[in-house]
Amino acid sequence: MASGEFRLRLCCGKRGRLRFLSHLEYSHAIERGVRRAELPYAVTHGFNPHMRLAFGPALPVGTAGEREYVDVWLIRYVPVKQVVEALTSALASELAPREAAYVADKASSLGASCTIGVYEAVVTGGGVGEAEMSHALEDVLRGGELRVEHRGKSKVFDLSVSLPKEIAVTSAGFHEVVVTVTTRMGPTGSLRPESLVAHVLSRSGITGAVTLVTRLDTLIEDENGGFRRPI
Amino acid sequence: MSSVWDRVEPLLGLVERPARYVDSEWGAVRDREAAYRTALLYPDVYEIGMANQALAILYERLNSLDDVAAERVYLPWLDMIEAMRSAGVPLFTLESVTPVAEVDLFGITLPYELTYTNVLEALDLAGLPLRSADRHDGHPLVVGGGPCVYNPEPMAPFFDALLIGEGEQAVVDIVETHRRARARGALRPEVLRDLARIPGVYVPSLHVPSGVPGGLAGGRGTDTSVPVVTKRVVGDLGEFRAPVRPVVPYMDVVHDRIAIEVLRGCTRGCRFCQAGMVYRPVRERDADAIVRDVMEGLHCTGYDEVSLTSLSTTDHSQLEEVLLRLGHRLQGTGIAVSLPSLRVDAFSSKMARLVSGPGRTTGLTLAPEAGTQRLRDVINKNVSEEDLLGAVETAFASGWRRIKLYFMIGLPTETDEDIRSIGRLIANVQAAARAATRPDQRGAIKIGVSVSTFIPKAHTPFQWKGQIPRVEIDRRQAVLRESMPRKGVDLSWHDADVSVLEAALARGGREVSGGIEAAWRAGARFDAWSEHFSLDRWTEAFSTAGLDLESTAQRSYGACDVLPWSHISSGVSFDYLWREWERAIEGHVTPDCSFESCTGCGVCGTGGLGVEIVLGGERRGVR
Numbered sequence: 001m002a003s004g005e006f007r008l009r010l011c012c013g014k015r016g017r018l019r020f021l022s023h024l025e026y027s028h029a030i031e032r033g034v035r036r037a038e039l040p041y042a043v044t045h046g047f048n049p050h051m052r053l054a055f056g057p058a059l060p061v062g063t064a065g066e067r068e069y070v071d072v073w074l075i076r077y078v079p080v081k082q083v084v085e086a087l088t089s090a091l092a093s094e095l096a097p098r099e100a101a102y103v104a105d106k107a108s109s110l111g112a113s114c115t116i117g118v119y120e121a122v123v124t125g126g127g128v129g130e131a132e133m134s135h136a137l138e139d140v141l142r143g144g145e146l147r148v149e150h151r152g153k154s155k156v157f158d159l160s161v162s163l164p165k166e167i168a169v170t171s172a173g174f175h176e177v178v179v180t181v182t183t184r185m186g187p188t189g190s191l192r193p194e195s196l197v198a199h200v201l202s203r204s205g206i207t208g209a210v211t212l213v214t215r216l217d218t219l220i221e222d223e224n225g226g227f228r229r230p231i
Numbered sequence: 232m233s234s235v236w237d238r239v240e241p242l243l244g245l246v247e248r249p250a251r252y253v254d255s256e257w258g259a260v261r262d263r264e265a266a267y268r269t270a271l272l273y274p275d276v277y278e279i280g281m282a283n284q285a286l287a288i289l290y291e292r293l294n295s296l297d298d299v300a301a302e303r304v305y306l307p308w309l310d311m312i313e314a315m316r317s318a319g320v321p322l323f324t325l326e327s328v329t330p331v332a333e334v335d336l337f338g339i340t341l342p343y344e345l346t347y348t349n350v351l352e353a354l355d356l357a358g359l360p361l362r363s364a365d366r367h368d369g370h371p372l373v374v375g376g377g378p379c380v381y382n383p384e385p386m387a388p389f390f391d392a393l394l395i396g397e398g399e400q401a402v403v404d405i406v407e408t409h410r411r412a413r414a415r416g417a418l419r420p421e422v423l424r425d426l427a428r429i430p431g432v433y434v435p436s437l438h439v440p441s442g443v444p445g446g447l448a449g450g451r452g453t454d455t456s457v458p459v460v461t462k463r464v465v466g467d468l469g470e471f472r473a474p475v476r477p478v479v480p481y482m483d484v485v486h487d488r489i490a491i492e493v494l495r496g497c498t499r500g501c502r503f504c505q506a507g508m509v510y511r512p513v514r515e516r517d518a519d520a521i522v523r524d525v526m527e528g529l530h531c532t533g534y535d536e537v538s539l540t541s542l543s544t545t546d547h548s549q550l551e552e553v554l555l556r557l558g559h560r561l562q563g564t565g566i567a568v569s570l571p572s573l574r575v576d577a578f579s580s581k582m583a584r585l586v587s588g589p590g591r592t593t594g595l596t597l598a599p600e601a602g603t604q605r606l607r608d609v610i611n612k613n614v615s616e617e618d619l620l621g622a623v624e625t626a627f628a629s630g631w632r633r634i635k636l637y638f639m640i641g642l643p644t645e646t647d648e649d650i651r652s653i654g655r656l657i658a659n660v661q662a663a664a665r666a667a668t669r670p671d672q673r674g675a676i677k678i679g680v681s682v683s684t685f686i687p688k689a690h691t692p693f694q695w696k697g698q699i700p701r702v703e704i705d706r707r708q709a710v711l712r713e714s715m716p717r718k719g720v721d722l723s724w725h726d727a728d729v730s731v732l733e734a735a736l737a738r739g740g741r742e743v744s745g746g747i748e749a750a751w752r753a754g755a756r757f758d759a760w761s762e763h764f765s766l767d768r769w770t771e772a773f774s775t776a777g778l779d780l781e782s783t784a785q786r787s788y789g790a791c792d793v794l795p796w797s798h799i800s801s802g803v804s805f806d807y808l809w810r811e812w813e814r815a816i817e818g819h820v821t822p823d824c825s826f827e828s829c830t831g832c833g834v835c836g837t838g839g840l841g842v843e844i845v846l847g848g849e850r851r852g853v854r
Contacts (some may be wrong), residue, residue, distance in 0.1 A: 020249035021253075025250050028483075031535075032257070032479060035529075035535070204664050
């Protein structure tokens with residue numbers, strides 16, 4: 001980091017229709033929002049200067065996010081409240097920031113430190129009910145591992161590692177449940193909640209489908225196994 | 232209006248790049264209550280269409296009118312078309328996700344000939360009859376515009392009306408005329424007659440083809456049986472600001488930057504160039520307006536690059552001042568200024584220093600067009616080899632390491648010697664680039680050469696000349712390949728099949744519409760995407776319509792022949808174009824009237840376009 005720069009951590013959303021943006025599209029949108037907000041952003045000093053930004057773990061296209069984190073480096077201190085207000089008026093409401101905070105220069109990168117994702121998957125269908133889903137899930141979890149096929153590649157997840165917290169199933173109305181899943185993300189891959197739920201539905205024969213997935217939180221796992229937010 | 236979002240959303244998980252269909256971009260005009268609704272289509276996918284400046288202008292202009300709303304439409308990619316057809320979802324507007332069939336006016340730009348089948352795909356996906364004759368009062372008015380309307384006949388039956396020329400004011404006239412006609416209960420035929428009275432509006436159903444092979448009557452504008460439709464122009468570019476709040480896409484699109492139009496029209500007089508003829512006269516925005524619009528545009532969009540656009544930006548009389556001022560204002564922001572089209576003879580060392588950022592990393596593009604001075608004189612491309620080598624030297628000495636050069640083959644009077652000279656010229660460019668580059672950086676030098684096949688376009692001095700035969704294109708491309716330096720040149724050339732089709736669609740008359748419809752019915756879509764193009768399918772489709780594709784492309788005309796586009800006027804007289812054709816054959820060059828005396832093209836003064844032209848900038852009062 002160049003001396004005198006301020007590392008500001010933003011907690012933004014990726015909601016509604018904009019959940020269909022790719023990670024690259026999302027990062028461009030945030031970058032342009034920072035410019036429109038006229039924040040005094042720092043610029044890299046290479047041959048092709050560009051804004052200094054760093055993002056947390058990418059969301060799959062179609063998955064919404066309630067707390068997505070971005071670090072942006074400023075060359076001048078701007079009060080956090082002012083940053084949030086400026087960005088709120090410079091970004092689509094679906095991407096608007098919830099909060100922001102300055103973090104230490106030496107703080108680990110978001111990409112490396114955010115290893116926990118808390119997701120909510122809405123499952124809808126004629127055969128879907130809270131009890132049926134809970135039983136079907138327990139059945140899958142007892143198997144200990146899950147093989148997932150994605151884009152022609154096969155990957156086996158150790159569920160005791162990939163799922164660090166108990167899964168919750170709650171009814172959300174007639175033929176609709178919400179499955180809340182906490183997954184551990186890592187450089188070798190992350191278990192997608194929709195993959196888990198799709199497997200549960202398929203194995204149990206429950207008629208239903210995942211209609212919406214939202215990452216509610218992105219967390220840092222500390223040395224003692226506790227979870228905390230990056231801000 | 233009925234949103235179909237609930238039916239679109241489930242499809243987005245099934246298709247590639249769903250960001251094409253979600254709207255919600257910064258700058259998009261949403262939730263606009265209006266009694267009169269329009270949809271503006273670019274007949275290709277989102278990432279191509281979003282770069283179109285004309286639609287951005289019309290979008291802003293229409294949305295500024297009381298009680299009028301404009302929304303965007305792009306042709307969905309094939310996977311989405313299939314998903315939509317399977318689910319029974321019609322073509323929809325992005326902003327309100329309204330079926331296109333429910334709007335009042337469906338505006339379609341015709342950017343290039345290879346999008347013609349996409350227009351039919353869009354009409355069909357919208358649930359609209361393809362042909363104007365089959366549409367009734369419950370359907371939107373389908374109005375076309377854009378560069379291809381200067382020969383409107385191949386697509387004429389598919390449109391209710393076509394606007395020839397610039398749309399800033401004309402689009403308002405069209406909307407108001409349509410609204411007034413409907414308010415008094417006029418039926419479609421009467422609406423069309425009203426539209427035909429608007430200057431610049433061509434209503435194909437009111438012009439009956441004469442039966443003359445090749446199209447309608449009116450060779451060299453002398454046939455009075457068909458009224459000539461003269462293009463609309465904006466007299467003073469300063470009257471309409473460049474859009475500074477355009478829609479900012481989320482996904483990567485072509486030309487992903489804010490574009491500020493600094494100059495419209497070009498009087499360099501290149502004889503092959505349709506844009507140079509039909510967009511006359513030259514009008515400039517002044518330096519203050521450009522700097523104001525650039526700064527406001529960057530602020531409103533958050534882009535990191537601004538492009539100063541025109542047919543020939545280096546011809547702007549105040550360009551150096553503009554670049555200097557922008558350089559000061561943008562220092563330390565990482566924001567770059569780029570110029571899309573550079574004239575070889577106007578590229579100075581000062582200009583090279585002033586153009587910043589990605590311009591240097593992405594390379595420099597120059598267009599000598601022909602390999603010999605003789606042929607450059609024929610096409611009136613008034614640049615010399617010395618100019619070119621000087622520009623190359625300047626660019627490489629200023630830090631550029633990549634250069635792309637555009638050439639054409641198949642130009643009138645071309646010989647094999649002209650083609651071989653392209654190779655010799657490139658070798659000299661290589662040597663100049665190396666000489667201007669430090670020895671340790673010479674490995675980074677990249678020279679790209681792109682060679683297209685000449686297509687004689689309507690309203691140019693070469694309009695009377697047919698395209699060279701298909702086999703001759705192949706032979707000349709072989710001569711070109713043999714003449715190129717063996718090392719250090721990345722040579723690419725346009726697919727000859729595509730060039731033949733482009734020529735047939737650019738030069739044919741109304742009868743060609745049958746071939747276009749037959750091609751679409753045979754599955755032609757996205758013809759500009761090489762993986763989806765098939766000349767065999769097109770040849771067969773033309774044959775179904777009783778036409779021969781190659782002879783349509785190759786058809787030449789005599790001085791007094793009826794041309795399919797004779798009833799359309801760009802303001803440049805056919806007498807002038809014929810004089811230019813004769814001068815081309817004689818190898819005489821014609822100077823640029825912006826800097827020397829009037830060349831008598833007919834655009835300015837009485838009998839021209841009927842508006843007072845404000846040149847702007849430092850050109851003011853030159854003539």
